[in-house]
Amino acid sequence: MTTVTTPVPSDSIAEPWATEQTITCRDDRVGLRAVIAIDDTTLGPGFGGVRLRTYPSTEAAAREAQRLAAAMTLKHALAELPYGGAKSVVMLDGPAPAPGSPQRRALFARFGEMIARTAGYYVPGVDMGTLLEDMQTIRDDGGARAFCDEVSPSPFTARGVYQAMRAAAVHHHGEGGLAGLHVVVQGVGSVGAEVARLAHTDGARLTVADVDTARAQELARELGGDTVAADEAAFHEADVFSPCAIARVVTHDNIARIPARIIAGAANDTLDDPGCAEALREAGITFVPDFVANAGGVIQVHGGVVGWSDEETLAAVDRIGGRVTGLLESAQEHGITPLAAALQRASTVLGREISA
Numbered sequence: 001m002t003t004v005t006t007p008v009p010s011d012s013i014a015e016p017w018a019t020e021q022t023i024t025c026r027d028d029r030v031g032l033r034a035v036i037a038i039d040d041t042t043l044g045p046g047f048g049g050v051r052l053r054t055y056p057s058t059e060a061a062a063r064e065a066q067r068l069a070a071a072m073t074l075k076h077a078l079a080e081l082p083y084g085g086a087k088s089v090v091m092l093d094g095p096a097p098a099p100g101s102p103q104r105r106a107l108f109a110r111f112g113e114m115i116a117r118t119a120g121y122y123v124p125g126v127d128m129g130t131l132l133e134d135m136q137t138i139r140d141d142g143g144a145r146a147f148c149d150e151v152s153p154s155p156f157t158a159r160g161v162y163q164a165m166r167a168a169a170v171h172h173h174g175e176g177g178l179a180g181l182h183v184v185v186q187g188v189g190s191v192g193a194e195v196a197r198l199a200h201t202d203g204a205r206l207t208v209a210d211v212d213t214a215r216a217q218e219l220a221r222e223l224g225g226d227t228v229a230a231d232e233a234a235f236h237e238a239d240v241f242s243p244c245a246i247a248r249v250v251t252h253d254n255i256a257r258i259p260a261r262i263i264a265g266a267a268n269d270t271l272d273d274p275g276c277a278e279a280l281r282e283a284g285i286t287f288v289p290d291f292v293a294n295a296g297g298v299i300q301v302h303g304g305v306v307g308w309s310d311e312e313t314l315a316a317v318d319r320i321g322g323r324v325t326g327l328l329e330s331a332q333e334h335g336i337t338p339l340a341a342a343l344q345r346a347s348t349v350l351g352r353e354i355s356a
Contacts, residue, residue: 014063019070020046021121022062025114030106032090035062036115038122039069039085042350045120046086047147047298048072049127050111050134054092065089071268072298075291077349078323078342081302086122088115090130099131105141108134112142123147125301151304153297156317157266158194160296163321164288165195165240165264166202171328172262172286178240179203184260186210186233187245188219191266195242196223209233210245234258243267250287255279264288264324274356277339281331288324289342295320 016022020041025034035058038046048069055061065087073085090111097104115122115138124138125148135149166177173181183204185196196206196219206225209232210216216227228236234249234257241260243249247269250258255276263270263285270290271277280287296317303313331341339356347354 014059015066018066021118022066023114023118024058024062025111027110027114030103030110031093032107032110032114033058033061033093034088034090034111034114035065036088036118036122037062037065037069037086038118039066039087040073040350041084041121042352043076043084044082045084045123046072047076047083047123047125047301048085048087049125049148050130050138051087051089051127052092052096052129052134053089054094055089058091061089061091068268071291073350074289074342074346074354075295075298077346078292079295079299079320080349081298083123083298083302087127088122088124096129099133104134105137108137109141112138112144112146114142115144115146116142118144120145125298126153147301147305148297151300152190153300154190155194156300156313157294157297158191158198159314160299160317160320161191161195161242161244161264161266161293162198162202163296163318164293164324165199165242165262167321167324168262168264168286168288168328169240171325173239177202181205181239182207182237183240183242184209184228184233184236184238185242185244186230186249186265187243187267188216189244192242192244193219195244195266196225199240199242200225204240207233207236207238209236234260240264243270248272250276250280252276252279255283255285258283258285260285262286262288264293265290266294268294271339274339277337277356281337286328287338289327289339292320292323292327292342 019039021038023036068087076083135146139146209230240262243265251272331338
């Protein structure tokens with residue numbers, strides 16, 4: 001059974017007024033400690049994944065839930081989807097219960113019951129550390145609505161990132177897409193590996209990186225590419241850098257070391273802080289906001305909910321490329337960053353001012 005250490009009094013909830021609702025969930029019988037953050041329901045119920053991982057404190061868990069929920073608000077607004085932003089985190093104290101184990105099922109069944117108390121205002125999906133079967137448990141045993149419970153969104157997330165990357169390449173280099181460009185993909189799990197394959201099919205030369213070096217080497221052999229250490233991927237000579245693993249890989253301190261002229265990836269929170277966007281622009285690097293590039297998965301989920309055909313779903317995912325083109329053109333025209341252009345668009349959709 002998963003065990004959870006009782007938080008000390010100083011282990012407080014972060015930014016209590018940062019979201020519409022921040023909900024804590026506890027059940028010692030199954031070892032549940034979780035935080036649900038519902039950021040904004042202007043466009044519809046809050047939809048966002050469930051993360052299962054260790055956190056140094058309750059505050060750290062709550063901050064991550066709130067931060068990622070806010071990003072989901074932007075993602076749905078830019079993708080023109082009828083959902084608000086939300087996210088949840090389930091805190092671990094020790095190894096995660098094994099997939100399919102009674103302990104894991106009990107954990108997510110109980111969490112599902114607590115999600116059900118939101119009366120549909122929070123709809124969970126898969127995220128870091130969680131699986132389709134966990135969403136099925138939330139739905140079937142917990143009685144809550146859940147997305148990502150039948151089809152993995154990963155291939156669609158990858159397709160959207162590829163379309164974003166390609167649009168940025170055309171904007172930056174002219175027609176020809178990724179043909180002849182050197183792309184470095186950091187993190188080659190289910191999303192990053194497919195991003196690399198799509199870029200390869202478009203004629204790019206690939207270098208891949210992953211903390212699992214064997215996985216990176218296997219993909220490099222498949223694509224006729226090279227590998228680089230995961231922590232050096234951002235600084236490897238390339239035309240395009242695609243972060244598809246850890247967050248906050250771009251910082252004020254390392255921008256000068258980044259040789260790529262385009263950054264477009266699947267990882268959330270690519271920038272250490274929003275001010276990095278202006279520093280990238282000044283360095284001549286085109287940054288595609290991650291919440292625009294990685295929206296393919298949520299688009300696919302919505303397509304499944306409303307009954308789109310496969311063709312309609314893929315066409316909707318591919319429209320990410322057009323959105324990126326529009327944002328980059330607007331940013332260039334007004335002398336602002338693509339992030340600022342995206343936030344302006346989100347402000348219009350949501351009817352309130354959103355700043356970096």
